Amino acid sequence: MKLLFPCLLLLANFAVLRAEDTRKCFQSGFASWYGHESSQTASGERCNPSGLTAAHRTLPFGTMVEVKNLATGRCVTVRVNDRGPFKKDRVIDVTKRAAQELGMIGSGTAKVELAVLK
Numbered sequence: 005m006k007l008l009f010p011c012l013l014l015l016a017n018f019a020v021l022r023a024e025d026t027r028k029c030f031q032s033g034f035a036s037w038y039g040h041e042s043s044q045t046a047s048g049e050r051c052n053p054s055g056l057t058a059a060h061r062t063l064p065f066g067t068m069v070e071v072k073n074l075a076t077g078r079c080v081t082v083r084v085n086d087r088g089p090f091k092k093d094r095v096i097d098v099t100k101r102a103a104q105e106l107g108m109i110g111s112g113t114a115k116v117e118l119a120v121l122k
Contacts, residue, residue, distance in 0.1 A: 028119060033095035035071060035116040037103030038088075045086035052099065056080060059088035059097040068121040071098060073106040073114045080105040081121060 039053030047065040049057075058069065067084045080102045089097040096118060098106070108114035 030069075030120045031095050031118045032074075032116065034093050034113050035073075035096045035098055035103075035106070035108065036089060036091070036094050036113045037098050037100055037108065039100035047085040049085050051086070054101050055099055056082045056102050056105075057085045057099050058082040058102065059086035060084045060095075061087060061089075063120070069096070070119040070121055071096060071102065071106060072117045072119070073108060074116060075114060076107045078106050 038051075038059070040051050043051045045051055045057075045059070051057075058071070060067070060069070063069065063084045065085055068081055069084060070079055070081050072079045080098070082096075082098055082102050086097070089095070094113070096116065100109070103109050106114060106116070
């Protein structure tokens, strides 16, 4: 009986791990934003600057990614539906709305960390 209580406490501690504690940085680098309403994405969807979507070189379409602006600490979750970015120093392109939420509209780019959620 004396061993049971410490084991239950240990299990309880694992159960209360927050979602962010289990997220791992997948990639870091620079993000930029785009918003060409008339263009079609690589997945076949129409580009929606008001949506929370992004372009990534290798992640499968539909992958949910948390993007964190390292300068501001602000985060946004986007869905990959396009390919890019095509500049070597960039790891992701996000829509204008996602860029607004990250606080990077004025600068155009931001140093970010990416974490795959799904």
